[in-house]
Amino acid sequence: xxxxxxxxxxxxxxxxxxxxxxxxxxxxxxxxxxxxxxxxxxxxxxxxxxxxxxxxxxxxxxxxxxxxxxxxxxxxxxxxxxxxxxxxxxxxxxxxxxxxxxxxxxxxxxxxxxxxxxxxxxxxxxxxxxxxxxxxxxxxxxxxxxxxxxxxxxxxxxxxxxx
Numbered sequence: 001x002x003x004x005x006x007x008x009x010x011x012x013x014x015x016x017x018x019x020x021x022x023x024x025x026x027x028x029x030x031x032x033x034x035x036x037x038x039x040x041x042x043x044x045x046x047x048x049x050x051x052x053x054x055x056x057x058x059x060x061x062x063x064x065x066x067x068x069x070x071x072x073x074x075x076x077x078x079x080x081x082x083x084x085x086x087x088x089x090x091x092x093x094x095x096x097x098x099x100x101x102x103x104x105x106x107x108x109x110x111x112x113x114x115x116x117x118x119x120x121x122x123x124x125x126x127x128x129x130x131x132x133x134x135x136x137x138x139x140x141x142x143x144x145x146x147x148x149x150x151x152x153x154x155x156x157x158x159x160x161x162x163x
Contacts, residue, residue: 008146009110010086014043014055016108017084021056032106034059035080037070043086071096075103084108094124101133115139116153116160129160 023031036059038044044051046063055061060078062070067085071093074080083100085093088109097107113119116137120126128134137153137160153160 008142009140010042012140012147013084013086013108013110014053017043017059018054018056020082020084020108021058031056031058032081033079035070035074035078035083036061037065037067037074037083037085038063039065039067039070039085043084066092068092068096071100075100075105080105082106082108086110087112089123091124094128098128098133101128107134116151132160134160 017034017036020032021034023029034056036044036055038046038061041063043053044055044059044061044063045053046061051059051061060074060080062074065073067088068090071083071085074083075096083105084107086109088094088097088111097109101107111119111122111125113122116129116139120129129137132155135155138149139151139153141148141150143150152163154163155161
């Protein structure tokens with residue numbers, strides 16, 4: 001998921017984390033163990049070890065730790081199916097995402113960018129896009145209010161295409 005500022009992406013990310021963790025009954029999806037790396041405490045708002053915001057019953061949270069370290073630690077030791085974090089950026093984050101994906105962990109994260117080309121040019125994310133590490137990429141805007149979905153890209157035949 002990538003976005004412009006003020007598009008509701010942290011709220012959407014939190015909701016997706018909660019649904020992946022709890023499951024979605026009408027989809028017959030029972031839920032997965034989620035590891036949330038909440039570097040700045042904005043997603044779960046943990047206070048004295050308890051999340052103030054609902055991120056799901058199967059979600060383990062690491063707060064106030066650099067994203068790349070949290071991703072690496074969760075990949076190595078926690079038996080997590082999905083790792084989520086907000087606003088990845090630097091190449092250390094990208095390397096951690098690469099490590100997690102090659103270890104079989106699913107990833108859910110946000111990144112700033114005007115469009116997919118802008119995101120591609122920002123960091124080493126292009127290599128992950130080109131190697132089909134992501135099955136979906138969603139562009140958010142605030143054109144019709146926060147959370148407007150502008151485009152959805154999906155990997156088809158090893159190529160990211162708009163659906």
